[in-house]
Amino acid sequence: MDLSHVRRLIDLLAHAPVTELEVEEGGCRIRITRGGAPSASPAMALVPVADVSPMPVEAAPAAAQPPVAPAETVITAPSYGVFHLSPSPGAAPFVTVGQAVQVGQEVGLVEAMKVFNAVRATVAGEIAAVLVEDGMEVEAGTPLFRLA
Known part of the structure; x- marks a missing residue:
């Protein structure tokens, strides 16, 4: 196998x-x-941490802390397979750079074992970049599009 x-x-x-x-x-x-309880990823490794004595930290008021910038928003592959930007060869792509997308909108396909799984936008935004090429093999969780 x-x-x-x-x-x-x-x-x-x-x-x-x-x-x-x-x-x-x-x-x-x-x-x-597949277990019901979340567990650590098998790819994660435990790294020993040096013993450091704690340092006193003064708590700042909540209003004085700067707002945390949101993490980069990406649309990821739902599963392993071959990524397709369009519904069929020669057809127009589902989305292009600069195009606005809505939650649930189909933005691509992942083909595995002749089964096509829709890639859908999980958040609304504008396509800032296409991160993979059409026909590329992707893993589950591979970033496909960056949103602005």
Whole structure:
């Protein structure tokens, strides 16, 4: 079983109404489960922190603190697959740079195993940049568009 096949199985589990998937193929067996409680990402590593003695900190009044700037707003890939900017080859793209988008508007497609999943805007805004090329392979969570 190759890595791309395992990724497809993980994607399938993510979009299916089941919590466990077990597949046996060619003497190789894989079991994927989805837990109900949030857990740390397996890609995250624990890094030891040096022991530092605490320093006294004076609390500033809440009104004196500057407002926190919002994080960069991006639209990300919903799953692993091949990203498409248009509904079919040769057709106009769903969105272009400078175009306003509304919440829920379709902005692209991700194709995995001949199944097309719509990429939808999660917030309203204006497309500031397209971050991936048409036909590029993307992972779930890959930033696709930056919004202004």
